[in-house]
């Protein structure tokens with residue numbers, strides 16, 4: 327399901343830029359094959375940008391990107407492989423025998439070889455130390471109840487870590503902070519970006535905050551993701567990929583950006599609906615929000631930000647002061663992450 331959605335979105339994103347190659351079949355005695363034969367043998371799809379002469383073969387989560395005339399292709403933005411193509415008499419792309427074999431090997435994978443995996447989950451409780459975040463003060467039975475964002479988001483994050491560690495002993499569950507310390511936004515994203523991943527592995531970034539409003543009636547949970555219009559740079563490690571062509575790097579960067587956006591939206595959706603299942607009878611669902619928001623802007627991975635509720639709303643502040651309620655919020659976020667992972671790795 328998730329994969330179908332992703333595929334649909336991807337397709338529509340490319341519609342403006344890409345013209346599909348018109349294909350005709352031809353067979354050669356030297357073992358070379360036409361692009362048409364590659365597609366029918368492997369079941370892959372091809373997107374071709376005629377203006378830039380850049381093509382991308384897609385099969386499942388495998389992408390083989392190449393530019394005509396360069397003699398190489400890049401697999402999943404990471405591995406480089408030789409790929410020699412020429413143009414046949416009728417303008418059809420033709421690959422030599424060894425390039426055709428390499429394409430078959432990449433696009434008809436052995437079971438599980440190309441399978442993607444979430445290897446780590448990065449939990450980022452907002453604020454901390456000298457930065458309390460938002461503060462709610464309410465009179466409750468003659469006493470003053472004060473709750474600080476930095477405390478409740480740390481509490482929920484530690485509960486979330488415990489749930490994830492119990493379910494995923496083979497994945498790294500990393501926290502930006504485990505106690506009441508101050509970290510800059512840059513330190514947080516640097517920590518997440520520094521997590522080591524192997525090929526086909528990815529990290530999830532979940533930042534946790536609480537809300538405040540001048541309107542004391544505002545309440546409910548929100549999940550944010552980065553607006554698709556925002557463009558990060560340097561998503562592709564040129565050295566790792568072994569490509570210095572800035573045009574190819576820029577195209578690879580755009581493709582990776584689109585992929586991260588699609589995954590962030592799916593993660594946000596899963597988390598929001600799971601939190602709603604847990605606490606929807608108490609706290610309204612304020613929906614998915616997108617913004618070029620600052621916290622996870624430079625995180626080079628699927629990233630979301632969860633707003634647990636409004637400390638400025640009296641009823642919600644009472645709920646957020648209750649450990650059982652915080653456990654239910656943590657459980658909601660946990661369920662959403664589990665759902666996302668099972669879709670991502672299917």
Ligand SMILES: [Zn+2]
Pocket residue numbers: 452453459460475535536
């Ligand atoms: Zn905050």
